[in-house]
Amino acid sequence: MTQYLLSVWHDYDQPTYPDDATMQQAFAQVDAFNTRITEAGQWVFGGGLEAPSSATTVDNSKGKGLVTDAPLAETREQIGGFWVVEVEDLDAALALAQDASAACMGPVEVRPFQSE
Amino acid sequence: MTRAEHETGTAHEAGVARVYREEYGRCVATLTRVLGDLSLAEDVVQEAFTAALTAWADRIPPNPGAWIVVTARHRAIDRLRREAKREQKHAEAVLVHPPPEPEEVGPVADDQLRLIFTCCHPALAPEAQVALTLRTLGGLTTPEVARAFLVPEPTIAQRIVRAKKKIASAGIPYRRPADHDLPDRLSSVLAVIYLIFTQGYAPSTGAELVRTDLCAEAIRLARLLVALMPDEEEAVGLLALLLLTESRQPARTDPGGALVPLAEQDRSRWDADLIDEGQAWVRWCLQRNRPGSYQVQAAIAAVHSDAATAGATDWHQILALYDQLLTLAPSPVVALNRAVALAEVRGPAEALSAVEDLDLDGYYLLQATRADLLTRLGRAREAAAAWRRAGELTANEVERQFIAGRIAALE
Numbered sequence: 001m002t003q004y005l006l007s008v009w010h011d012y013d014q015p016t017y018p019d020d021a022t023m024q025q026a027f028a029q030v031d032a033f034n035t036r037i038t039e040a041g042q043w044v045f046g047g048g049l050e051a052p053s054s055a056t057t058v059d060n061s062k063g064k065g066l067v068t069d070a071p072l073a074e075t076r077e078q079i080g081g082f083w084v085v086e087v088e089d090l091d092a093a094l095a096l097a098q099d100a101s102a103a104c105m106g107p108v109e110v111r112p113f114q115s116e
Numbered sequence: 117m118t119r120a121e122h123e124t125g126t127a128h129e130a131g132v133a134r135v136y137r138e139e140y141g142r143c144v145a146t147l148t149r150v151l152g153d154l155s156l157a158e159d160v161v162q163e164a165f166t167a168a169l170t171a172w173a174d175r176i177p178p179n180p181g182a183w184i185v186v187t188a189r190h191r192a193i194d195r196l197r198r199e200a201k202r203e204q205k206h207a208e209a210v211l212v213h214p215p216p217e218p219e220e221v222g223p224v225a226d227d228q229l230r231l232i233f234t235c236c237h238p239a240l241a242p243e244a245q246v247a248l249t250l251r252t253l254g255g256l257t258t259p260e261v262a263r264a265f266l267v268p269e270p271t272i273a274q275r276i277v278r279a280k281k282k283i284a285s286a287g288i289p290y291r292r293p294a295d296h297d298l299p300d301r302l303s304s305v306l307a308v309i310y311l312i313f314t315q316g317y318a319p320s321t322g323a324e325l326v327r328t329d330l331c332a333e334a335i336r337l338a339r340l341l342v343a344l345m346p347d348e349e350e351a352v353g354l355l356a357l358l359l360l361t362e363s364r365q366p367a368r369t370d371p372g373g374a375l376v377p378l379a380e381q382d383r384s385r386w387d388a389d390l391i392d393e394g395q396a397w398v399r400w401c402l403q404r405n406r407p408g409s410y411q412v413q414a415a416i417a418a419v420h421s422d423a424a425t426a427g428a429t430d431w432h433q434i435l436a437l438y439d440q441l442l443t444l445a446p447s448p449v450v451a452l453n454r455a456v457a458l459a460e461v462r463g464p465a466e467a468l469s470a471v472e473d474l475d476l477d478g479y480y481l482l483q484a485t486r487a488d489l490l491t492r493l494g495r496a497r498e499a500a501a502a503w504r505r506a507g508e509l510t511a512n513e514v515e516r517q518f519i520a521g522r523i524a525a526l527e
Contacts, residue, residue, distance in 0.1 A: 002287045089289035090239060112286045
């Protein structure tokens, strides 16, 4: 079994959802997806994130303890939420990502965790 | 070394090289199943072939593939034991669970099929799928793959290494896809084989018109796929399409190496055996009656191959097939080819207006088709301009010379 990060990316220059009803629909779909993968024993962890404007970047790699009021990557596309799932292989992870992407109405990136 | 000895040595090496081409893919597929690791499988199969050069000095064994698999397996076990000794934490595990013994008469066909789907996995970039398929299933060496695609060798080597790393780290499985994934995954395999063929048939760069080795390799892979999945109509359709296209190869260039268009080809030079085989597969597809885009393209090629002369071509049937193809797989390229048939059935004027709307401005064949239709409509000046535009859009030397000839004929 391998653990995969399924991350959702949004273009934060655009509204994530066109209207409130669509947003509510996406939330309901994601809830249903979460329930399903929890019952299937594939859920490890997951959640939605507050907007990138709420992000703080810390860099203590050179011992200076720098704190910056911004996300690290200066791109429009920012992570909006993620799941960690545990499944047999990439095919299974990609199948989950298809459903996840449809549920949250955004593209989903799939990355394997390093094995120990 | 005497001359006789040298010749024997060369014949011996050629014999081993032949076995390599025939058995490499199958051996790697089997070892990949046993070891669960494509890179390790390739390494030990390679080592086994090196050992074979000496071990087979007297004669090549009756079942060379089995010899390679057994030898490679022993190498793998040795290697895993050595690594286990180095890394104490793994030592126990390997001693408790020794590498599984492979079945000597294993389901080799299944192994190869699994490996095809791994190499053509959509999580790998198309150019990586092609390189990996030619390397692992076709048994082409990295320099051979590089030459075939006119790409520097380190680029291909890096592409293959990256692909193998991703297979291992991302957990791309070695197995036949689940039934609900099969249509998508199969179409990805078919696309790789088709791409290998077209790169051989109409190289986008270079001095030759055709790279026969790539065409032959694509046909070999298509045959393998049909043998492994005999019920997949589209796999059969692809094989038929490649055979029928390949059958025209001898007539596509004149003795001077210049390009000869379909209408002007000497059809007595078409390969009758390939046509027979391709047409038999097309008939098989028609009986199954589950059409797909490769099958319809094969049917179009079959209609062409039925005509003893260009004038005898059944253009009505070809137009009907293009209409079907446009429904199955709508694309501007299909619409362009349909326009060529349309010109034969309803005249060049109607075909030209169908072509002018297509969003294919940078496509060499669009300009070539426009030029041809304009010529037939007597609009020589516009035709020459279209040929010149076509010439700017191809880097293939044979095609450029053909275009230069057409422009000269108009002036």
